[in-house]
Amino acid sequence: MSIILDHVNYTYSTGTAYEIQALKDINLTIEDGQFIGIIGHTGSGKSTLIQHLNGLIKATSGAIYYNGQDIYDEDYDLRTLRTKVGLVFQYPEHQLFETTIFDDVSFGPKNQGLSKEEAGLRAFEALSMVGLDENLYYQSPFELSGGQKRRVAIAGVIAMHPDVIILDEPTAGLDPKGRDEIFDLISKMHEEKNITVVLVSHSMEDVAKYVQRIIVMNDGEVMFDDTPDEVFKHYKELEQAGLAAPQVTYLMHELKEKGLDVDVNATTIDEAKRSILKALC
Amino acid sequence: MSIIKAKDLVHEYIRRDEDGNVKMIQTAINHVDMDIEEGSFVAVLGHNGSGKSTFAKHINVLLSPTEGTVWVDGKDTSNPLFTYPIRRTAGMVFQNPDNQIIASVVEEDVGFGPENIGVPTDEIWTRVEESLKSVGMIKYRTHSPNKLSGGQKQRVAIAGVMAMEPKCIILDEPTAMLDPNGRKEVLAAVHELNKKKGVTVILITHYMEEVVDCDRVFVMDSGKLVMQGTPKEVFSKVEELKEHRLDVPQITLLAHELKEAGLDIPEGILTREELVEALCRLS
Numbered sequence: 001m002s003i004i005l006d007h008v009n010y011t012y013s014t015g016t017a018y019e020i021q022a023l024k025d026i027n028l029t030i031e032d033g034q035f036i037g038i039i040g041h042t043g044s045g046k047s048t049l050i051q052h053l054n055g056l057i058k059a060t061s062g063a064i065y066y067n068g069q070d071i072y073d074e075d076y077d078l079r080t081l082r083t084k085v086g087l088v089f090q091y092p093e094h095q096l097f098e099t100t101i102f103d104d105v106s107f108g109p110k111n112q113g114l115s116k117e118e119a120g121l122r123a124f125e126a127l128s129m130v131g132l133d134e135n136l137y138y139q140s141p142f143e144l145s146g147g148q149k150r151r152v153a154i155a156g157v158i159a160m161h162p163d164v165i166i167l168d169e170p171t172a173g174l175d176p177k178g179r180d181e182i183f184d185l186i187s188k189m190h191e192e193k194n195i196t197v198v199l200v201s202h203s204m205e206d207v208a209k210y211v212q213r214i215i216v217m218n219d220g221e222v223m224f225d226d227t228p229d230e231v232f233k234h235y236k237e238l239e240q241a242g243l244a245a246p247q248v249t250y251l252m253h254e255l256k257e258k259g260l261d262v263d264v265n266a267t268t269i270d271e272a273k274r275s276i277l278k279a280l281c
Numbered sequence: 282m283s284i285i286k287a288k289d290l291v292h293e294y295i296r297r298d299e300d301g302n303v304k305m306i307q308t309a310i311n312h313v314d315m316d317i318e319e320g321s322f323v324a325v326l327g328h329n330g331s332g333k334s335t336f337a338k339h340i341n342v343l344l345s346p347t348e349g350t351v352w353v354d355g356k357d358t359s360n361p362l363f364t365y366p367i368r369r370t371a372g373m374v375f376q377n378p379d380n381q382i383i384a385s386v387v388e389e390d391v392g393f394g395p396e397n398i399g400v401p402t403d404e405i406w407t408r409v410e411e412s413l414k415s416v417g418m419i420k421y422r423t424h425s426p427n428k429l430s431g432g433q434k435q436r437v438a439i440a441g442v443m444a445m446e447p448k449c450i451i452l453d454e455p456t457a458m459l460d461p462n463g464r465k466e467v468l469a470a471v472h473e474l475n476k477k478k479g480v481t482v483i484l485i486t487h488y489m490e491e492v493v494d495c496d497r498v499f500v501m502d503s504g505k506l507v508m509q510g511t512p513k514e515v516f517s518k519v520e521e522l523k524e525h526r527l528d529v530p531q532i533t534l535l536a537h538e539l540k541e542a543g544l545d546i547p548e549g550i551l552t553r554e555e556l557v558e559a560l561c562r563l564s
Binding site: 042172174175177254259260273279280 | 328330331430431432459461487528531534538542557561563
C-alpha cells in the first residue's frame with residue numbers, strides 16, 4: 001500500500017508564452033503510515049505536487065500508482081481515489097457551507113453514497129476526533145472561531161475515512177495555541193488511525209517537531225528527501241533555496257563554533273536542551 | 282508625545298434579528314487604556330478573537346467606540362469631522378495582499394490612494410517613486426501585480442499606504458500568508474520605514490519572532506489589555522503568555538527550559554547571540 005510517483009512532469013500553460021514547468025522528473029514513494037512534511041518557498045511546486053496525489057491535476061508525463069494501480073488507467077475510478085486520499089486546502093474554513101456543523105461534516109460521506117445514518121455516524125465520530133464540543137454540533141459553522149472552523153473543515157475530510165490525508169498549511173493564520181491544537185490533532189490521527197499524513201508547511205520549527213520525513217521542493221524538483229536531522233544538516237543549501245533551518249539548528253552550530261561540545265543535529269527544543277545540559281554538566 | 286491614545290475604550294458588536302431587536306451583544310474590547318508613542322514600533326499580540334483587530338479598526342475609524350475615547354494625533358475618532366483626516370494619518374495594511382491590490386500595474390496601484398485624496402499629478406508620481414523605493418520595489422514599477430510573489434505584493438500594498446504619507450501605519454497580520462522569505466522582506470521594509478522616515482508602526486501578529494525588535498509589546502486577551510512592556514519584559518513571563526494562548530520565540534523558550542533545568546542564565550533571552558553568550562559564560 002503506497003503512492004508511487006514515477007518520472008512525473010507537469011507544465012502549466014503548455015504551448016503559450018506563460019509556459020512554466022512546475023514539476024521536473026519527480027520520483028517519490030509515499031509508504032503507508034508515514035508522517036511526511038513538504039517544504040519549499042512559494043512557487044517551488046509544493047501545491048502542484050500535492051494536487052497530483054489525488055488526481056486533481058494530471059501529470060504532463062510520467063505515472064502515478066496508488067496501491068499498485070495506475071491512476072491514469074482508463075478504467076481507474078478517480079472518485080474512489082479522491083475519497084481515499086483526502087486533501088485539506090489552505091484556509092479550508094472558506095469551504096464550509098452547510099447550515100449546521102453536523103450537516104457540513106456529513107456532506108462528504110453522503111456524497112460517497114452512504115446512507116443518512118451511516119453518514120451521521122461518520123460525522124459524529126469525526127467531530128469527536130477533532131475535539132469539538134457536542135453542544136456546537138447543530139450550530140452554524142460560521143459562528144465558530146477561526147481554529148474551531150478549521151477543525152470542522154478537517155473533520156469533513158476525516159469523515160470520508162481516507163487512508164491518506166494531505167494538509168496544505170493547516171495552521172496559517174492561527175494563534176500559537178491554535179497551531180499546537182491542530183498539530184496535536186494531526187499527530188493523534190496519525191497515531192490512532194494510522195493514517196498517512198502529508199503536511200505542507202512554512203514553519204521549519206513545526207516540521208522538525210512533528211514529521212518523520214521531509215521532502216524539500218525547490219524549483220520544481222525534489223532537493224532533499226530524508227529525516228529532519230539529515231535535511232537540516234544542509235541548512236546553508238536550504239537558505240539558498242529561500243528556506244531556513246529551525247532556530248535551534250543555528251544556535252547549536254554557533255555553540256559548537258564557540259567550543260561547546262553540543263550535537264549540531266538537534267532540531268527540536270527537547271533535543272537541544274538535552275544536548276546543552278549534557279555538554280555543560 | 283503619544284500619537285494614539287485610548288481611554289477606557291469599549292467596543293460591542295451588536296447583532297439584531299429581522300425586527301431590529303438585539304439578539305446578542307459581544308464585547309470585543311473591554312475598557313482598554315493604551316498609549317502609543319509617536320515614532321515608536323509597537324506590536325499587539327493576542328489569540329484569535331482577543332480583540333486586537335477590532336482595536337486596530339478603531340485607529341483609522343473603521344469602527345467607532347461604544348464607550349470611551351480614542352485620539353489619533355490629538356483628534357477624537359468619534360467626531361465625524363475628523364474621520365478623513367484621521368484615515369490620512371493612520372494607514373492600514375491587511376492580511377491578504379490579493380484583497381488590497383486593485384490596479385493592473387504596480388505604480389498605478391500605489392498612486393491610487395494619493396489620487397483619491399486629490400494630490401496634484403506631479404506630486405503623485407514623486408510619492409509613488411519614493412514609496413516604491415522605500416519598500417525596495419522600484420524595479421517592479423511597471424510590472425503586473427498578479428505576477429509578483431506574496432511578499433512582493435504585500436510590499437506594494439505597504440507602498441500604497443506610504444504614498445498617502447501617513448504618520449502611522451497599522452499592519453494587521455501582514456505576514457500570515459507568506460513564506461519565510463516573504464515574511465523577512467516585509468518586516469525589513471517596515472523596520473526601514475520606522476527608522477528612516479520615523480513612521481509609527483503598529484504590528485499585529487501571531488509570530489512571536491517578529492516581535493523581538495519592537496520597542497513595546499501589548500498583549501490582549503478577551504478584549505482586555507493584559508500585559509505590556511518591552512519584548513524582554515513580556516517574553517520573560519513564559520507561563521503567563523501561555524495562559525493567554527500565546528507563546529514565546531523558540532530561543533526564549535529553550536533558554537527558559539534550560540534555566541528551569543538548573544542552569545544559571547538570565548530570564549527574557551530573545552536572540553541567539555544572547556543565549557550563546559550566556560551559555561559560553563557557563564562553560
